[in-house]
Amino acid sequence: MQTMTSPEVQAQAAQDFLPLNGTDYLEFYCGNAKQSAYFYQAAFGFELVAYAGPETGVRDRASYVLQQNKIRFVLTTSLVPDSDITRHVAEHGDGVKVMALWVDDARKSFEETTKRGAIPAFEPYTISDEHGEVTLAGIYTYGETIHTFVERSHYTGPFLPGFVARTSTVPQGAPVGLEVVDHCVGNVGWGEMNRWIKFYEDVMGFKLLITFDDDDISTEYSALMSKVVSNGNGFVKFPINEPAEGKKKSQIEEYLDFYHSPGVQHMALITHDIRQTVTELRRRGVEFLSVPGAYYDDVLDRVGAIDEDLESLKALNLLVDRDEEGYLLQIFTKPVEDRPTVFFEIIQRKGAKSFGKGNYKALFESIEREQALRGNL
Numbered sequence: 001m002q003t004m005t006s007p008e009v010q011a012q013a014a015q016d017f018l019p020l021n022g023t024d025y026l027e028f029y030c031g032n033a034k035q036s037a038y039f040y041q042a043a044f045g046f047e048l049v050a051y052a053g054p055e056t057g058v059r060d061r062a063s064y065v066l067q068q069n070k071i072r073f074v075l076t077t078s079l080v081p082d083s084d085i086t087r088h089v090a091e092h093g094d095g096v097k098v099m100a101l102w103v104d105d106a107r108k109s110f111e112e113t114t115k116r117g118a119i120p121a122f123e124p125y126t127i128s129d130e131h132g133e134v135t136l137a138g139i140y141t142y143g144e145t146i147h148t149f150v151e152r153s154h155y156t157g158p159f160l161p162g163f164v165a166r167t168s169t170v171p172q173g174a175p176v177g178l179e180v181v182d183h184c185v186g187n188v189g190w191g192e193m194n195r196w197i198k199f200y201e202d203v204m205g206f207k208l209l210i211t212f213d214d215d216d217i218s219t220e221y222s223a224l225m226s227k228v229v230s231n232g233n234g235f236v237k238f239p240i241n242e243p244a245e246g247k248k249k250s251q252i253e254e255y256l257d258f259y260h261s262p263g264v265q266h267m268a269l270i271t272h273d274i275r276q277t278v279t280e281l282r283r284r285g286v287e288f289l290s291v292p293g294a295y296y297d298d299v300l301d302r303v304g305a306i307d308e309d310l311e312s313l314k315a316l317n318l319l320v321d322r323d324e325e326g327y328l329l330q331i332f333t334k335p336v337e338d339r340p341t342v343f344f345e346i347i348q349r350k351g352a353k354s355f356g357k358g359n360y361k362a363l364f365e366s367i368e369r370e371q372a373l374r375g376n377l
């Protein structure tokens with residue numbers, strides 16, 4: 001949901017066989033979308049904007065569309081015992097089914113990717129209502145996860161044809177200030193990372209941005225490997241993790257044990273004022289991972305001068321990292337469901353385009369403490 005601006009970006013897009021305008025929406029398959037919708041409104045500050053279900057003529061499912069600035073979540077639940085949604089929830093727990101990408105031409109996006117080897121999830125089709133028309137097409141990525149291409153240039157409705165506008169009934173406090181999706185991370189199985197990086201390179205025209213090996217990402221006990229791919233204009237970034245051998249169980253392995261397949265591990269959401277955002281999220285009851293106070297003893301030696309007062313970061317347990325272009329502030333929630341699978345990252349970028357490598361050790365030790373509490377380390 002970002003807009004293209006600079007001429008460089010437009011020139012680059014002209015040569016790109018899969019130009020993307022950004023993330024259109026993230027769809028979660030849930031056991032109870034009505035209650036999940038309440039959670040994302042009350043805890044994360046989203047607003048309900050659209051709905052489809054029995055009241056709108058949909059017989060087998062209910063979907064709630066939530067929005068906060070340029071971030072859109074769709075929460076879908078099945079109304080019948082035997083459906084793809086029901087089976088997906090039984091297998092994976094609540095999880096991300098669709099990472100939808102906003103495109104100018106959904107049919108061409110489908111053709112360009114399937115001719116390069118993408119497995120079709122569904123053929124392109126056009127739907128319309130009084131607000132105009134939308135063309136959708138879908139391809140599979142890792143696990144059961146889908147990329148839906150959404151072409152909505154001729155549509156003015158609240159979400160998609162078939163959805164009606166709805167407004168929140170959940171009381172909201174101060175704005176949370178989440179702005180846009182920064183990146184969505186996938187966990188894949190042992191030895192599968194390079195296969196999926198190649199998928200994004202060859203099938204979707206993404207470029208490899210960064211590689212982390214297990215020396216970069218290991219603690220005393222566990223390890224993982226990670227690579228990050230980005231589309232041409234940088235609006236869409238997908239890190240892919242795989243487990244690595246360590247003395248104890250990798251956090252990626254724990255995810256795979258509970259999700260029962262590759263899938264989306266975390267979504268990073270941008271804020272322009274992380275202290276305000278995290279203060280508000282904490283007030284609303286969102287739980288975050290914490291690092292020991294000692295993290296702050298030498299953090300400024302590592303990252304240099306920053307605009308924020310260190311005590312205020314420490315009070316909120318925010319992490320800091322720097323690269324050649326600037327620094328970033330970040331924090332990670334605990335899993336947002338009972339299975340230790342999906343969580344969120346809140347990130348404020350102050351020039352830095354990287355992902356917080358300097359925090360990995362402290363962060364993963366924090367995750368391991370949580371794994372140990374669950375009996376999964």
Ligand code: FE2
Nearest residue numbers: 185268345355
């Ligand atoms: Fe991240």
